[in-house]
Amino acid sequence: MKPDIYPLGDSALIVRFSEYTEAESINRVRSLFKLLKAEPIPGLIELVPALGTLAVYYRPDICGFREWRERLLPLLNRLSVTEAPPANRLSIPVCYGGEFGPDLPCVAESAGLSEQEVIRLHSGAEYVVGMIGFVPGFPYLVGLPHALATPRRTEPRVSVPPGSIGIGGNQTGIYPVSVPGGWRLIGRTPVRLFRPEERPPSLLSPGDIVRFIPIERGQFAEMEHRAL
């Protein structure tokens, strides 16, 4: 995969490893992130790993785009021998269906599966956090079983309860805060994904490996209570 480097305006650029979301490009993004943190280029402001890309925000009066590209190319050559840093693994408890998953029936119908099978497939997969975006702490998870891909709602809900697990196209994610949203809601977690009082403020980081663990309503109530 030959990476593509292109500007986003005059003060940022993207290093893109592929046009499609895949775990391999995520690892390369993480490796490049690690290299740039270790040897920062002058004028670097911030690095943002995203789906198959790394965004670099910089001061163009210190190094302009052309100089950035010159300095990135040797680093990109080193990526093939650089190991991606070990990923954190997390388990997220989810109470599927019922009042927490109002769209579970329609996901099941669209997939031609029973609700139980949807839950089994969704919780049986291992996901990688491709990026955090849209709102603070919202993870875009790569690895949704193809059978569960479901188009977004045509009309977004005005407000999605925090902790809701959603499916949007071929991605799955978790709403950390109450916002309007168009993804299909299949369950809810009592875990807080966004904690502004902590560093980092997001439970999940790009590159983390996530599994969903089904829990019962009673367990949900108990965990929610303990989290307060």
Place this chain on the structure above:
Amino acid sequence: MNGIVVMKPGAFSTVQDGGRWGLQKYGVSPGGAMEMLSYRTANMLVGNAGNVPALEMTLLGPTLELRQDALVAVCGADMRPKADGRHLPMNRPVLVKAGSVVSFGASVGGSRSYLAVAGGFDVPRVLGGFGCYPAAGLEGLAGRPIREGDRLGLAAPGKGAKSFARHLAALQGSESGSFIAEGWSVAVAPSFAEDKHFHVRVLPGKRFSRLSAESQALLFERYFTVGTQSNRMGYRLKGPKLQLAEASEMVSEPVTPGTVQLPPGGDPIVLMADRQTTGGYPPVAYVISADLPLLAQAAPGDSVSFERTSLAEAERLYAEQQRKIRLLERMIALKYAEVGRENE
């Protein structure tokens, strides 16, 4: 001490700083002052470092009662500021006395104005920043615009500002009055005419070529109007509808302030300070950083037009703007140093 009490909040007044950087990878938008030049200049004029919290006022400013003496500066759109009914000069340090009522009206030309106080507004620091980020419920002042009855605390001013305040007090002599303004002032870019038209330069994005040929031309040949749903997150532009040559899904990608996105409806959106950190709509162009302060002064109903420029030119303009800021900083520092010597 006793801070500043809000008598009338104005249309949308929020405490902002220079932005909280380093957190976009967690989905936290940098935020910060919409119009960075006026924000920074106001802070420099009262001897504050760059990132200190100031009050960002939008379209119609607040009425504030000062419960303590304060060294202040107002920069940005002219909201015809007054102290106790008397015209309060902008773009210079002013010592305002305790008990004065400072009022801001509707902006005449431009839409955003900044009130900086020496020491800064004393609001809780959340996620490494002081700015107000209503969309995520983050602080500034409880993550919301100021309301009638709010009391804004002021942090302690530094030595330089205290010395400057003494210098202004001495200028007043035996005259009574709610404020004493410095004689000199600074010229703050951007200058925006009262004709309410904003012409900004853009760089085509990687997806610019996905626009239909007609839309590529329209982007630069016609003007757009800032829609009523425009705010700190972004400006929705109304005008000729733009179209991609072919519809296509796009994977969400990180964005920057000034990103011009094209949603399916055809009305472009220009992302601003409180934008979401990633965007799923194709980014067709980017307003150059040097022109963001100008664009930040546009209000709903104002017109915007775009001019294509090159990356080399955009970088050159940015560097020039930074040089001007540094010169201004040095000039103000010299004034402060002069006053410091006077007071010895």
